[in-house]
Amino acid sequence: MAEGEKRGRIGGKSSNPYHENRKYPEPTECPRCHLIYRNGRWQQGDEANDTQKTHSSHCPACRREIDHLPAGLLYLSGPYLDRHREEILNIASNQSQSAAAQRPLQRIMWIEQGTDTTEIATTDSHLAMRIGKAIEGACKGDLTIKHAHDAQLVRVYWERSG
Ligand SMILES: [Zn+2]
Structure with missing residues (x-):
């Protein structure tokens, strides 16, 4: 074994x-x-x-994409997001591109815009955290990272109310 x-x-x-x-x-x-x-x-x-x-x-990344099973979920919300959506989504895509240059298994699986929340799913938990931290670094706001019990899924929440 x-x-x-x-x-x-x-x-x-x-x-x-x-x-x-x-x-x-x-x-x-x-x-x-x-x-x-x-x-x-x-x-x-x-x-x-x-x-x-x-x-x-x-x-492993394609396996997750085929199974629709992300390793990281990033939830963006707050009025600031509505006003700066394009800028914030650009940060996400830039982070994903620079991560992929070194780590091709780190990918964005989908970006889904709901009424209050934009959800970004990633094949790797580090990418969700990296994008969340980059958005917090550029736009301030509040970032919360929650690890699931089995550590196979990380949820990252970013919100800016002002
Ligand atoms: Zn593949």
């Missing part, structure tokens, strides 16, 4: 299929986003090396 599997059983939970540290045979290509798993991590394909025969498996 692999070390990671042993650890995953502590607390009675089966191992997390979305976990970034899960091992795959190398090289494995994701048939959906074409990232390549090589040297122990998912990364952008390298054309010079991609001619060799590869295994095929969805990367």
Whole structure:
């Protein structure tokens, strides 16, 4: 049994299929986003090396997108948001692009505008927190981060009333 599997059983939970540290045979290509798993991590394909025969498996980020199961949810609300929506959504998209350059598994899954709240879902909890902190840094307001009990979903709330 692999070390990671042993650890995953502590607390009675089966191992997390979305976990970034899960091992795959190398090289494995994701048939959906074409990232390549090589040297122990998912990364952008390298054309010079991609001619060799590869295994095929969805990367953890695509798996979450297919299952509609985010790792991070960011809720934006307050009157300030209505007046600065474009600016705030630009911050989110800039943060996601700069995160993806280093960590291609960190993606925005959807942005849904409700009547009072805009919801941003991410494939990685760090990205939700990163976007929330960037918005707080640029626009002030109040940021709250709540970790679920099993630590597989982080909810981030940002609100500015003024
Ligand atoms: Zn993928």
